[in-house]
Amino acid sequence: xxxxxxxxxxxxxxxxxxxxxxxxxxxxxxxxxxxxxxxxxxxxxxxxxxxxxxxxxxxxxxxxxxxxxxxxxxxxxxxxxxxxxxxxxxxxxxxxxxxxxxxxxxxxxxxxxxx
Amino acid sequence: xxxxxxxxxxxxxxxxxxxxxxxxxxxxxxxxxxxxxxxxxxxxxxxxxxxxxxxxxxxxxxxxxxxxxxxxxxxxxxxxxxxxxxxxxxxxxxxxxxxxxxxxxxxxx
Numbered sequence: 001x002x003x004x005x006x007x008x009x010x011x012x013x014x015x016x017x018x019x020x021x022x023x024x025x026x027x028x029x030x031x032x033x034x035x036x037x038x039x040x041x042x043x044x045x046x047x048x049x050x051x052x053x054x055x056x057x058x059x060x061x062x063x064x065x066x067x068x069x070x071x072x073x074x075x076x077x078x079x080x081x082x083x084x085x086x087x088x089x090x091x092x093x094x095x096x097x098x099x100x101x102x103x104x105x106x107x108x109x110x111x112x113x114x115x
Numbered sequence: 116x117x118x119x120x121x122x123x124x125x126x127x128x129x130x131x132x133x134x135x136x137x138x139x140x141x142x143x144x145x146x147x148x149x150x151x152x153x154x155x156x157x158x159x160x161x162x163x164x165x166x167x168x169x170x171x172x173x174x175x176x177x178x179x180x181x182x183x184x185x186x187x188x189x190x191x192x193x194x195x196x197x198x199x200x201x202x203x204x205x206x207x208x209x210x211x212x213x214x215x216x217x218x219x220x221x222x223x224x
Contacts, residue, residue: 056210056211057211103170
């Protein structure tokens with residue numbers, strides 16, 4: 001186990017709804033990254049939070065937003081859900097020391113199905 | 116820009132060796148390798164940094180050619196537990212790890 005926990009593990013939504021996914025980072029980590037993984041694909045980088053600020057974003061529209069809290073836990077919010085948003089959402093925590101990305105510790109993921 | 120992995124899939128018998136390659140068209144700060152088993156989260160294997168530093172599990176071997184922006188993961192004397200999908204992730208120093216499409220490794224007894 002990595003010490004990174006995500007909730008919920010599974011959820012079903014309908015098009016147009018909004019969803020919030022939560023992540024509790026591993027103790028001592030100050031950075032959290034969110035990834036979207038479609039079936040059979042590699043994880044796609046959504047964004048990263050460091051010290052409660054967004055610090056790097058992938059090619060995802062603004063309806064994907066996030067928060068990082070003082071205890072380094074994090075939320076991923078997706079508004080106006082589309083069918084293509086159906087995927088496994090992975091949270092990864094790490095400890096940032098220099099300019100590069102450190103070892104990522106992934107949670108088990110939240111599987112979102114949009115109908 | 117997403118790194119390119121090859122091959123897309125490999126089938127081995129237990130005890131055989133395999134090499135998985137990862138290439139990028141951009142200058143890299145580091146390359147990461149992760150393994151994901153079906154229904155599980157990706158697990159860290161190794162980081163290879165520009166300049167030659169490596170961090171990872173002792174039983175995993177990999178290389179990073181900085182001039183060509185290519186990395187290779189070497190799996191020797193494969194065991195059944197090595198099965199899974201291997202992802203390389205490339206870091207250009209922008210706090211953004213971009214993963215390849217993955218290489219599915221199947222080990223048969």
